[in-house]
Amino acid sequence: MADENPEWREWMRAAQAGDQARYAALLTAVLPPLRRAARARWPRAGAAEIEDAVQETLLALHLSRHLYDPSRPFLPFLFGIMRFRGGDAMRRTRRAATRETALDDLPETSAALATNSKVEETLDAGTLRAAVERLPPGQRQAVALTKLQEMSLEEASAASGLSVTALKVATHRGIKALRKLLDGSD
Amino acid sequence: METEQLVARLSADLAPVRRLPAPGVRLGWWLLASVPAAGAVAVGYGLRPDLAARFADPAFVVEFGAAALTGLVGAYAALCAGLPDQPGWKLWLPAAPMLLWLLTLGRQCLDVWLRIGPRGLAVTDDLMCLPAIALGGLVPALAIVVLLRRGGRFRSLHACFCGGIGAAALGAAALRLYHPQDAAVMVLVWQVGSVALLTLVAGPLGRLLLGTAERRPGFLAR
Numbered sequence: 001m002a003d004e005n006p007e008w009r010e011w012m013r014a015a016q017a018g019d020q021a022r023y024a025a026l027l028t029a030v031l032p033p034l035r036r037a038a039r040a041r042w043p044r045a046g047a048a049e050i051e052d053a054v055q056e057t058l059l060a061l062h063l064s065r066h067l068y069d070p071s072r073p074f075l076p077f078l079f080g081i082m083r084f085r086g087g088d089a090m091r092r093t094r095r096a097a098t099r100e101t102a103l104d105d106l107p108e109t110s111a112a113l114a115t116n117s118k119v120e121e122t123l124d125a126g127t128l129r130a131a132v133e134r135l136p137p138g139q140r141q142a143v144a145l146t147k148l149q150e151m152s153l154e155e156a157s158a159a160s161g162l163s164v165t166a167l168k169v170a171t172h173r174g175i176k177a178l179r180k181l182l183d184g185s186d
Numbered sequence: 187m188e189t190e191q192l193v194a195r196l197s198a199d200l201a202p203v204r205r206l207p208a209p210g211v212r213l214g215w216w217l218l219a220s221v222p223a224a225g226a227v228a229v230g231y232g233l234r235p236d237l238a239a240r241f242a243d244p245a246f247v248v249e250f251g252a253a254a255l256t257g258l259v260g261a262y263a264a265l266c267a268g269l270p271d272q273p274g275w276k277l278w279l280p281a282a283p284m285l286l287w288l289l290t291l292g293r294q295c296l297d298v299w300l301r302i303g304p305r306g307l308a309v310t311d312d313l314m315c316l317p318a319i320a321l322g323g324l325v326p327a328l329a330i331v332v333l334l335r336r337g338g339r340f341r342s343l344h345a346c347f348c349g350g351i352g353a354a355a356l357g358a359a360a361l362r363l364y365h366p367q368d369a370a371v372m373v374l375v376w377q378v379g380s381v382a383l384l385t386l387v388a389g390p391l392g393r394l395l396l397g398t399a400e401r402r403p404g405f406l407a408r
Contacts (some may be wrong), residue, residue, distance in 0.1 A: 080340070
């Protein structure tokens with residue numbers, strides 16, 4: 001194999017004997033050919049998927065280091081592991097991708113996740129307006145000013161000529177009546 | 187975790203390991219455990235009285251040899267399957283002696299059919315074949331599971347199928363030493379059929395016994 005460095009067999013032999021420095025050197029040295037091989041094997045995979053496959057391969061190499069025979073070249077051993085374990089990682093990632101929706105494309109409010117939110121909003125607004133129309137005139141005016149137009153009590157008092165206390169009472173009664181009209185609850 | 191961090195963690199986690207011997211050596215261990223066990227089953231049942239005469243018949247020798255070779259090559263393929271750098275063609279090696287076994291029996295069936303006609307190919311009950319082959323293949327099957335557990339977890343289902351065919355074929359070869367059934371069609375249906383059935387069971391069962399996942403290092407334990 002073109003990328004094979006003859007020292008790697010010796011480093012792997014040393015790793016089997018517990019030599020941490022040579023093992024670290026070996027893992028670092030094989031990263032570029034491993035990444036190249038992963039990209040060649042899964043050309044349509046993204047960078048993160050390739051890195052997952054590379055990491056899974058390194059982990060499986062670590063767990064399978066007793067299987068390596070130093071009389072044989074090292075890269076076919078490593079690439080064999082990549083084919084099986086890297087392939088497993090790739091399949092896992094792709095399976096997960098088919099079950100998930102990327103949240104990055106959505107607005108960051110939870111209300112945005114609701115389905116048919118616009119439709120429901122329109123229907124609710126229409127129902128509410130119809131219910132407000134059915135209120136007695138005093139309550140209808142109070143609810144319209146303080147709730148629908150979101151005026152303060154002082155502003156609503158100035159606009160309607162009613163006292164603040166009368167507005168409070170009319171709004172309270174209006175809301176109570178609206179509840180009854182909309183869902184029959186008290 | 188970044189890959190470079192993983193490299194550092196794996197290096198720090200490194201402990202010495204005992205190297206796994208080559209598949210040929212492990213095949214020798216398997217034979218050491220399996221042949222005496224299958225032989226003991228044959229002796230236990232009582233060797234057939236015409237055994238010497240049967241071994242003088244080249245057709246019997248080829249058929250027996252093909253069964254025994256299927257056992258041997260099946261076990262070898264199983265031991266190779268768990269190693270990531272073993273080529274894929276080795277995993278299909280058992281097909282060659284199996285094909286020879288089937289062709290030998292098929293040719294014998296054809297001879298009988300040409301000499302006697304369809305009447306010569308009648309199949310009768312020979313139910314003892316299945317348990318006898320299972321018994322003869324029991325120790326070989328356990329031995330291959332032990333060897334595979336020490337090996338890698340790559341292509342483990344394929345390894346278990348190959349191991350299953352190896353153990354069952356060895357049990358079938360042993361059966362030929364004590365069961366005086368030489369009608370090719372009966373051997374084909376009951377003995378080869380039992381090997382096929384036991385292999386089908388051994389594949390998933392072996393994988394269950396083997397487990398598929400290696401133990402991950404402590405810092406990555408899920």
